[in-house]
Amino acid sequence: MSKHHSLLQSFGALLVLDADSRRIQAMSSNVAVLLGISLPNGRLPTLSSVLGKRLGQRVRYELQGQQRLPGPLTFKCPARPNRFQLHAYRAGSHVLIEIEPLHTLGKQRLLGTVNERLMRLAEATHQEELLDYLVIAVQQLTGHDRVSVCHFDSDWHGIIVAGSLATERALPGAELPVGRLPDLLGQRFPAKDFPIALRRSYERHPVRLIQDVMAPCEHLLPKEVAVDVSDCFLRAPAPERQQYLQRLGVRGALSVAMQGDAGLWGLLFCHSASAHPVTPPVRDAVRTLVQMATQRLLLLRARQEARYLQRVQDSLVLSTNNRLKPQGPYQLFTEHADTWRSLFRANGVALWVKGSVYQSGNTPKPEVISQLVTRIEKAHVHSGPWCTQETAKEPLTSSLDLLEQSGVLAVPLPTDPTQRGWLMFFRPEQVETLYWAMQPSSVPLPPMMMSPSDAWCEEVTGKSEAWQRVERLAAMDLGEDLTLAISAYEISTLNMHLERERKALAEANQRLKQLAHFDPLTQVWNRYRIEQAIDAELVAAKRYGAAFSVLLFDVDHFKQINDTLGHSVGDDVLISLARLVEGSLRGCDHLGRWGGEEFVVLATHSNMEAAEGLAERLRGLVATLEVNGLVQPITVSIGVTVWQPDDSCKTIIARADAAMYRAKRNGRNRVEITKKALQE
Numbered sequence: 001m002s003k004h005h006s007l008l009q010s011f012g013a014l015l016v017l018d019a020d021s022r023r024i025q026a027m028s029s030n031v032a033v034l035l036g037i038s039l040p041n042g043r044l045p046t047l048s049s050v051l052g053k054r055l056g057q058r059v060r061y062e063l064q065g066q067q068r069l070p071g072p073l074t075f076k077c078p079a080r081p082n083r084f085q086l087h088a089y090r091a092g093s094h095v096l097i098e099i100e101p102l103h104t105l106g107k108q109r110l111l112g113t114v115n116e117r118l119m120r121l122a123e124a125t126h127q128e129e130l131l132d133y134l135v136i137a138v139q140q141l142t143g144h145d146r147v148s149v150c151h152f153d154s155d156w157h158g159i160i161v162a163g164s165l166a167t168e169r170a171l172p173g174a175e176l177p178v179g180r181l182p183d184l185l186g187q188r189f190p191a192k193d194f195p196i197a198l199r200r201s202y203e204r205h206p207v208r209l210i211q212d213v214m215a216p217c218e219h220l221l222p223k224e225v226a227v228d229v230s231d232c233f234l235r236a237p238a239p240e241r242q243q244y245l246q247r248l249g250v251r252g253a254l255s256v257a258m259q260g261d262a263g264l265w266g267l268l269f270c271h272s273a274s275a276h277p278v279t280p281p282v283r284d285a286v287r288t289l290v291q292m293a294t295q296r297l298l299l300l301r302a303r304q305e306a307r308y309l310q311r312v313q314d315s316l317v318l319s320t321n322n323r324l325k326p327q328g329p330y331q332l333f334t335e336h337a338d339t340w341r342s343l344f345r346a347n348g349v350a351l352w353v354k355g356s357v358y359q360s361g362n363t364p365k366p367e368v369i370s371q372l373v374t375r376i377e378k379a380h381v382h383s384g385p386w387c388t389q390e391t392a393k394e395p396l397t398s399s400l401d402l403l404e405q406s407g408v409l410a411v412p413l414p415t416d417p418t419q420r421g422w423l424m425f426f427r428p429e430q431v432e433t434l435y436w437a438m439q440p441s442s443v444p445l446p447p448m449m450m451s452p453s454d455a456w457c458e459e460v461t462g463k464s465e466a467w468q469r470v471e472r473l474a475a476m477d478l479g480e481d482l483t484l485a486i487s488a489y490e491i492s493t494l495n496m497h498l499e500r501e502r503k504a505l506a507e508a509n510q511r512l513k514q515l516a517h518f519d520p521l522t523q524v525w526n527r528y529r530i531e532q533a534i535d536a537e538l539v540a541a542k543r544y545g546a547a548f549s550v551l552l553f554d555v556d557h558f559k560q561i562n563d564t565l566g567h568s569v570g571d572d573v574l575i576s577l578a579r580l581v582e583g584s585l586r587g588c589d590h591l592g593r594w595g596g597e598e599f600v601v602l603a604t605h606s607n608m609e610a611a612e613g614l615a616e617r618l619r620g621l622v623a624t625l626e627v628n629g630l631v632q633p634i635t636v637s638i639g640v641t642v643w644q645p646d647d648s649c650k651t652i653i654a655r656a657d658a659a660m661y662r663a664k665r666n667g668r669n670r671v672e673i674t675k676k677a678l679q680e
């Protein structure tokens with residue numbers, strides 16, 4: 001325990017009891033004076049002689065099994081006109097009772113004032129308005145010379161973001177106003193002014209009141225009792241804190257922590273150049289106002305961030321739009337780069353996808369962007385964004401020629417498992433002048449003496465504006481959306497290729513089928529296909545007894561046509577004949593080219609009589625055929641047979657063939673039939 005911990009500020013008194021809250025084991029040296037009681041010489045008084053029997057019992061009773069009393073208790077001492085308030089709580093193996101005098105300011109009136117101010121705070125719609133109102137309200141309540149709100153940045157430097165000064169009061173007859181402290185608005189305090197121990201202590205005890213930095217301290221008597229008074233309101237400020245406040249010209253101080261959702265957001269300071277008493281109700285009221293304002297502040301910031309994220313969300317139409325009409329990275333980039341630049345307050349944006357670089361605004365050269373991608377890709381393996389606001393000092397970027405860009409925010413796009421894409425935003429250098437109220441370690445001592453009210457000035461160069469947490473979050477959202485959009489495009493392109501290939505395959509299959517089943521010259525079934533059809537008919541006939549017939553016909557003197565008029569006329573004859581015959585058949589009958597100038601007709605559901613009739617009809621039809629260059633009529637000789645049980649394709653064709661030869665032998669241009677099975 002440091003030495004100053006056994007010293008207490010004189011505006012209140014402290015009693016140290018045993019763990020049962022029965023006996024006083026130590027107390028501050030001012031108890032008798034503060035409460036107006038006389039104490040026995042040389043030994044410690046009883047608790048009831050200091051607090052009265054009833055109050056002592058109450059404290060003991062209410063602290064049983066508890067760490068602290070739920071709230072302060074007030075009491076009166078017969079020798080004093082005012083009332084007192086006490087806080088009781090446990091500290092190690094002791095119970096501590098802190099006693100403070102209550103002044104005569106009407107509590108009721110204070111409550112009304114505080115309520116009215118709370119209402120006003122709750123109505124604030126902007127951070128600036130809220131904090132301005134807070135400092136004015138607190139200043140009016142406490143009457144300190146200067147009330148300021150100090151906000152911590154990510155390096156724990158403090159910046160004064162709101163301030164209120166007392167309106168100048170002149171002493172009667174004096175020319176100069178009293179209690180003048182300089183305005184600190186916009187000035188900074190270095191992180192070393194807020195060491196971690198100090199910040200921790202604010203987290204435990206949000207309120208710190210020092211009524212008079214210079215006031216002599218009260219000792220704890222007897223000194224041998226080891227008491228931890230670090231939780232005490234009344235603990236005396238550490239000597240270094242005292243010196244610090246004195247350097248600031250401050251004698252009376254009240255400070256209240258503003259606790260954010262991620263640690264200490266800032267502090268509210270009340271400073272006076274002279275000693276400044278603050279009554280417990282006022283101190284509690286300030287604490288309530290600050291807490292309320294902090295809540296409101298967090299809410300306003302959360303709303304502002306939500307609005308920003310919503311704007312980013314609204315710009316994320318890519319994934320839905322792109323599903324309907326997929327766009328490639330280039331189109332997406334050209335369409336949206338301007339919006340992205342404005343949302344991320346960047347003056348350049350670049351997209352790197354599979355070695356291609358798309359750029360908009362002020363960006364480094366494409367080859368530099370590619371180099372940067374290679375470096376980040378190696379050094380930054382996780383999926384979050386990477387950023388710097390000081391490219392010249394950042395090892396990854398310091399040797400790259402990023403032109404005037406000092407800030408980079410890069411978001412990985414996992415479009416491909418082996419090679420991620422990157423979306424990058426660039427911000428230029430933003431030269432900034434910082435005013436330090438207390439000298440930071442980064443600024444050398446000023447060349448000339450400065451008055452305490454002057455600030456140290458620091459010119460910050462080589463840095464861009466910082467990338468806010470919400471901007472980094474939004475960039476991740478955008479990165480995910482863009483990844484989806486690019487993937488959708490790649491999938492649709494792949495599908496298009498697949499579809500094209502599928503069509504080509506289907507066409508090839510179709511051609512193959514054509515080649516396998518159709519005669520290339522006449523486009524009627526080929527021999528293979530007509531044999532298949534006859535086989536199928538044979539199976540059906542065997543099972544159901546449905547008779548069918550086969551007609552085999554051959555063009556008469558076809559050789560002569562070829563020889564006299566040429567092969568191409570011969571081809572034309574075969575083509576025209578096949579078309580004519582096929583066109584005249586029933587849907588259930590089939591024509592096939594058997595070979596050369598021989599054709600087969602498969603007539604289903606057909607007996608001999610019907611088949612003979614069909615053959616005669618075809619013979620007559622063929623005779624009407626006219627072919628360019630041919631004078632004489634074309635005739636055919638047709639052999640007809642009908643299905644017999646135990647037929648095979650071979651036997652039925654052989655019978656038709658025999659009939660056809662008979663037709664040839666009997667003078668051509670005629671129909672012959674073979675009814676019975678041929679003799680082997």
Ligand SMILES: Nc1nc2c(ncn2[C@@H]2O[C@H](COP(=O)(O)OP(=O)(O)OP(=O)(O)O)[C@@H](O)[C@H]2O)c(=O)[nH]1
Pocket residue numbers: 521554555556557558559560562566567568569570571574595596597664668
């Ligand atoms: N132009 C053409 N001629 C073919 C085709 N296939 C076979 N030929 C010819 O058809 C002729 C058939 O002649 P032959 O078997 O002697 O029969 P033909 O001259 O019709 O006499 P008959 O059948 O006895 O009336 C041959 O000269 C074959 O070269 C073809 O695809 N195109």
